[in-house]
Amino acid sequence: MNYHLLFLFIALFILEVSSFAQGSIRGTLRDRNNNQPLAQGKLTLINKERRRAKKIEIKPNENGTFIFTEVEEGLYDLLYEAEGFVSQRVLGLYIKNKGEKLAYLRIRPNTTNLPAPEELVTTYASLQASKEKEVKTASFDADKLIDAPATVFLLTQQDIREQGLTSISDIFNLIPSMEVQEASNYYNYNLFSVRGVQGGKKFIILLDGVRISTFTANLATLDKNIFIGNAEQVEILLGSASVMYGADAVTGVINIISKKSEASQIQLRQSVGRFDTQEYDVLATYKTKNWGMVLNGNFYKSEEAKLPDFYPQDYAWYNQRYSQTGEMPVGANTSLTTVLPIKSYSLFRQSHWLNFLMTNNRWEIGGQWNSQKHSAAIASQDIVTLSGKNYFFKENNINAFVKHNWLSKNNKIAMQTLANLQAHETAPFSSFADPYNNFKKVYSYGFDYTAQLNEVFTYRIDSSSQLQAGLNINYTYSLPSAGNPYENFLSRTNIREQIREQEFVGSRVMWQDGVERGVSRELFLASQTNVGAFVQYKKTLYKQLFITAGVRLDMIAQQGDTTVRKYPFTPRLGLVYKPNNNITAKLFYGEAFLAPALDVSFSNYNIITPVLDSNNLAIGYTIPYAGFGGNLDPERMRSLEANVAYNKNNFYVAVNTYYNQLTNAIIFVPDYETTELFGGIPVEYAEKSTNAGALTSYGGFVQAEYNLQGGEDNTFGLKLHADYSFSDGQIDKTIDGITTKLSLPYSAQHTFRAGFTLRYESFSLNLRGLYRGRGYNAGLADATTGETIQISTPDFFVLNLFANYRINSKKDNWYADLFLRINNLTDTRYYHTGLNYVDIMPLTPQTPLRWSVGALFYIAP
Numbered sequence: 001m002n003y004h005l006l007f008l009f010i011a012l013f014i015l016e017v018s019s020f021a022q023g024s025i026r027g028t029l030r031d032r033n034n035n036q037p038l039a040q041g042k043l044t045l046i047n048k049e050r051r052r053a054k055k056i057e058i059k060p061n062e063n064g065t066f067i068f069t070e071v072e073e074g075l076y077d078l079l080y081e082a083e084g085f086v087s088q089r090v091l092g093l094y095i096k097n098k099g100e101k102l103a104y105l106r107i108r109p110n111t112t113n114l115p116a117p118e119e120l121v122t123t124y125a126s127l128q129a130s131k132e133k134e135v136k137t138a139s140f141d142a143d144k145l146i147d148a149p150a151t152v153f154l155l156t157q158q159d160i161r162e163q164g165l166t167s168i169s170d171i172f173n174l175i176p177s178m179e180v181q182e183a184s185n186y187y188n189y190n191l192f193s194v195r196g197v198q199g200g201k202k203f204i205i206l207l208d209g210v211r212i213s214t215f216t217a218n219l220a221t222l223d224k225n226i227f228i229g230n231a232e233q234v235e236i237l238l239g240s241a242s243v244m245y246g247a248d249a250v251t252g253v254i255n256i257i258s259k260k261s262e263a264s265q266i267q268l269r270q271s272v273g274r275f276d277t278q279e280y281d282v283l284a285t286y287k288t289k290n291w292g293m294v295l296n297g298n299f300y301k302s303e304e305a306k307l308p309d310f311y312p313q314d315y316a317w318y319n320q321r322y323s324q325t326g327e328m329p330v331g332a333n334t335s336l337t338t339v340l341p342i343k344s345y346s347l348f349r350q351s352h353w354l355n356f357l358m359t360n361n362r363w364e365i366g367g368q369w370n371s372q373k374h375s376a377a378i379a380s381q382d383i384v385t386l387s388g389k390n391y392f393f394k395e396n397n398i399n400a401f402v403k404h405n406w407l408s409k410n411n412k413i414a415m416q417t418l419a420n421l422q423a424h425e426t427a428p429f430s431s432f433a434d435p436y437n438n439f440k441k442v443y444s445y446g447f448d449y450t451a452q453l454n455e456v457f458t459y460r461i462d463s464s465s466q467l468q469a470g471l472n473i474n475y476t477y478s479l480p481s482a483g484n485p486y487e488n489f490l491s492r493t494n495i496r497e498q499i500r501e502q503e504f505v506g507s508r509v510m511w512q513d514g515v516e517r518g519v520s521r522e523l524f525l526a527s528q529t530n531v532g533a534f535v536q537y538k539k540t541l542y543k544q545l546f547i548t549a550g551v552r553l554d555m556i557a558q559q560g561d562t563t564v565r566k567y568p569f570t571p572r573l574g575l576v577y578k579p580n581n582n583i584t585a586k587l588f589y590g591e592a593f594l595a596p597a598l599d600v601s602f603s604n605y606n607i608i609t610p611v612l613d614s615n616n617l618a619i620g621y622t623i624p625y626a627g628f629g630g631n632l633d634p635e636r637m638r639s640l641e642a643n644v645a646y647n648k649n650n651f652y653v654a655v656n657t658y659y660n661q662l663t664n665a666i667i668f669v670p671d672y673e674t675t676e677l678f679g680g681i682p683v684e685y686a687e688k689s690t691n692a693g694a695l696t697s698y699g700g701f702v703q704a705e706y707n708l709q710g711g712e713d714n715t716f717g718l719k720l721h722a723d724y725s726f727s728d729g730q731i732d733k734t735i736d737g738i739t740t741k742l743s744l745p746y747s748a749q750h751t752f753r754a755g756f757t758l759r760y761e762s763f764s765l766n767l768r769g770l771y772r773g774r775g776y777n778a779g780l781a782d783a784t785t786g787e788t789i790q791i792s793t794p795d796f797f798v799l800n801l802f803a804n805y806r807i808n809s810k811k812d813n814w815y816a817d818l819f820l821r822i823n824n825l826t827d828t829r830y831y832h833t834g835l836n837y838v839d840i841m842p843l844t845p846q847t848p849l850r851w852s853v854g855a856l857f858y859i860a861p
Helices: 002-017 157-165 168-172 314-323 495-500
Strands: 023-029 043-045 054-060 063-074 073-079 088-095 100-107 117-122 151-156 178-184 189-194 203-207 231-238 251-259 265-275 277-287 291-304 327-330 333-339 348-358 363-375 393-409 414-433 440-463 463-481 526-541 543-561 564-565 567-575 581-592 604-612 617-629 635-648 653-669 686-710 716-735 740-741 750-760 765-770 796-808 814-823 829-835 843-845 850-859
Touching: 023 073, 023 088, 023 740, 043 063, 054 063, 063 073, 073 100, 088 100, 151 157, 157 231, 157 750, 157 765, 157 796, 168 178, 178 829, 178 843, 265 814, 604 653, 653 716
Parallel strands: 023 100, 088 117, 203 251, 617 686
Antiparallel strands: 023 063, 043 054, 043 073, 073 088, 151 231, 178 189, 231 251, 265 277, 265 850, 277 291, 291 348, 327 333, 348 363, 363 393, 393 414, 414 440, 440 463, 463 526, 526 543, 543 564, 543 567, 567 581, 581 635, 604 617, 635 653, 653 686, 686 716, 716 740, 716 750, 750 765, 765 796, 796 814, 814 850, 829 843
16 A cells, blocks of 8 residues: 555656646626726736746736736736725636636725725635645744644634534544544543544643643633634644643644734624524624724533433433432442432533734734533433533633734844733532432532743744744642532632631531531642743755754643652654645654643542441541542653645645654552551542553544636535544553553544535535544443453444525625534434543433524624
8 A cells, every 4th residue: 555655646746747838817807896897907926836936917908807828837826906996816726737717806995094905815726725825833933734844734714614613622523633522521521632642631722822721731621612613714733742832732732813803894693403502603803003803702502412312221210210200329329229309301511702802013912711511410320410400510711811023124033922811710619419428419619820921032044944942931820629529619719718618528427426527628729830941943955855843841840738840851853845846745753741730649539438336426437439649740742743745736635644652641540458548547449640651552644635616706616525544552551560451542443534515606515424433431440350441432423514605795795694504414323432430421422413503694894
């Protein structure tokens, strides 16, 4: 197979260098307001592949028609300029051998006294042109997508609109080598993996280049609360990005870029659908002479599917016992039951997203808030949970930042200064029912407050080389673990005093001396300080070879009852080779370090059981189960990857391969013969956090796209895409000198995606399918043998559809979209893998067929 691929690329290379053909570009110009021909101004043809090639300028005739003849085969931009009109740049016209490209331009008059920015038109753009778009996530500087020194994917505003993308999960279901297990745990809802490495805390999320994911590795919800539906574009970088973005950018970066405020406009959207699903969002932009402002908000709520109706075998206890009589097992022991009030089953979720951005030539000022509230019964076994509106987890995230950009007069030196404040909180009234204590209501609370200062310096040495350096300082103050008290944290102030009042679940009982008392919790208010510096050098060699090399040094200090300091060092090297304009080969090596989560380093969780006499009075305690943190080292990732892509006209194909090695992986080691004491009470069974794991993952993907356009004014378009991802490897757990080898959890070995987007005039239809092979959960240790048992999910196939119809005004100052979204079109019953907790379903049932209809209204006054 490797020889076949090599032969294919050699053939494509020979075909490319042997073509010297010519074609033409023909079109008309019309005034957008009255549809009359425009016979003024000039048109300029710009060669995108040979920047120094002479520009060709012509003028339209009296009928507004124009023609460029004897145009050499290649990729071009077409620019129209005229006094009193907004300049229009048509991106990516590809001229083929003896071919003729049609471009029908409708030009908007400039009705203001201010100079208007160019209007960019992608209607005629070839697939090759789309890969020439600029991205910044790979190097803090503008790079062509195809040439960026990393494996980067780009979702444009058109992609987002035509495919109906709205959330972070949509990205993971769309991009090769990324995978999401949806609705798989009650705490943070989804589980993620990238290239076989599991963990939502191992990649970071940016909004306009500013970090909005937490600065610690504590668990956080990533679901409908991260909204991408109104983004200008989303850049997804796979692989280690630690040199630029911090030691914890282990598996990649997602950068959501807001829509720019080039004019004043407002957009409203609403949809309703099955399971009482409702979604509303607003996008408003305002432009003054010096400032642009963007406001974007989204609200989502849904009762979600009543899964016991669709998966009766998985919810047999609920259907046959609890919903009929209120009978529930005590402590998951189905032979001992109690009777409780019957509550209706609900897996509701509700989310909010709001971001505000102000920009001018130098300053960016922004704020962002997102929140999600969802049922505490998500993915829980029906014998250990009660659902209902009173049992839920809620998370709030707030960010505010100021960014200043400075550029020297000679454009050689640039400096970017960023100050950012972030608050991440599990809301204090988050709660669930405790199955071990007659389903009494139990609360959960925790927070991270972070201040960050970041400075990036860029020096353009010459036209072929560039040096970047940066310094980052952030400080986090955290309550990493405050779960399971019976009493709510009534306020966010006086936390220390409230912690002292908390007791372990089930410990408060009446003693023989007639006094009721319990065992106080030992919760830690912890902090983490991170100081990091990096330097990165980019150089163009021989006009075909690009090299990027960088290093980063961090000092990470965690302070709770003890202080631990670590000094991770992370190098990165990348090579990009372009033998011609159509073939790109990339090779990268990188490292990353992930500091242990504060709620792991300083955690302690216990089940405390009173020992009672014959009169049910306490005479002591036993601790059948306890968990402890420890002095942990950062997890260390080493990654090697290679990528080859061929990109010409309307065809694109890429082959990617990678190898990852994660050492010092933090795992929970069972200790059945422990001598640990907690508060002087012997512990019968303990789990300790330790760096006793290692992970190896390898694989890659093959991706292909084809774009077909036709008809007058390119009224017809068909884009086909398909990709296949392979992921394999193992996890080694070494306990007492014995190594256990496990399959990679939450990562299918085989994943295949395929679909198409059909566009005809004002109508577009997107259909995409996802096949995912068998995958495994992390496994549970057998209580008697200690052997880890992994459970696998069956393979499945789901089909999603999104259709949109646009109604345009004659003056193009408003339009309306009507859309239909159907997820799981074939109504498949399928499963994802759940967390390796005893109360979580190892196979989590997924939502059946789901539909929604909606409308969008846009106006530019």
